[in-house]
Amino acid sequence: MPERAVVITRPRAQAESLAQAVTALGRRAVVLPLLEIAPLADTTLLRAALAQLPSYALVAFVSPNAVDAAFAHLAGWPAGVAIGVVGEGSRAALARHGITDENTTIHCPPDPAHSDSEHLLASLDLAAFAGRRVLIVRGESGRELMADTLRAAGAVVDTVAAYRRSVPALTPVLAAELSALLAQPNDWIITSSEALRGLAALVRQLDPAAGPARLAAQHLIVPHARIAETAQALGCSRVTLTGSGDVRILAALQS
Structure with missing residues (x-):
């Protein structure tokens, strides 16, 4: 099984510095923007x-x-x-x-x-x-x-x-990447309720039968209580609430 990835779902322009910090911790960072700005x-x-x-x-x-x-x-x-x-x-x-x-x-x-x-x-x-x-x-x-x-x-x-x-369209490239990420447990950094709802919609589109359960099996790291509430409403119970700021998100990855 490939090593557990840290999936960073921020818009691409804001994801790179966090990806570098995750890599510096010795973790594999995957940038998967779920909102296009x-x-x-x-x-x-x-x-x-x-x-x-x-x-x-x-x-x-x-x-x-x-x-x-x-x-x-x-x-x-x-x-x-x-x-x-x-x-x-x-x-x-x-x-x-x-x-x-x-x-x-x-x-x-x-x-x-x-x-x-x-x-x-x-x-x-x-x-x-x-x-x-x-x-x-x-x-x-x-x-x-x-x-x-x-x-x-x-x-x-x-x-x-x-x-x-906007939420990205489910292109063949995105579908393949999502499918691979959902095939094993990973840590997903979700910094927007809108992005999380978009992810859930993409997963349902990708695999209406098994997709939601595969998403629910993932570990979500979220900075805000509102995003945690959105996760619970979508059936995701493996949620870590960190508080705002990259320092707290990175600390959660190390704990």
């Missing part, structure tokens, strides 16, 4: 929103992809504009663009095990945003919880799409 065909609305950054009291980025897509159009960050992120991955993405706690106010859930919109909102003084403008930078679709909660607190909320995401 693409730039918008038309960035007019995104650039218009970014041009108004100084007028916002808070700009919330829903993912590292949102950070990278926005900063592709920015030369810097306006002084005094606070940022909200839901996890350590987005904080690391900001750091790559020179944005840290030392030069910008960054709001982030205090508990890495609960890196989501609910816990970001819980960490904010929502009343302080009453009558003030907030911008949410996200993909073309997404949850409305953050926008709805801030509006209920009296904030004037704008949302803008910064990128497109």
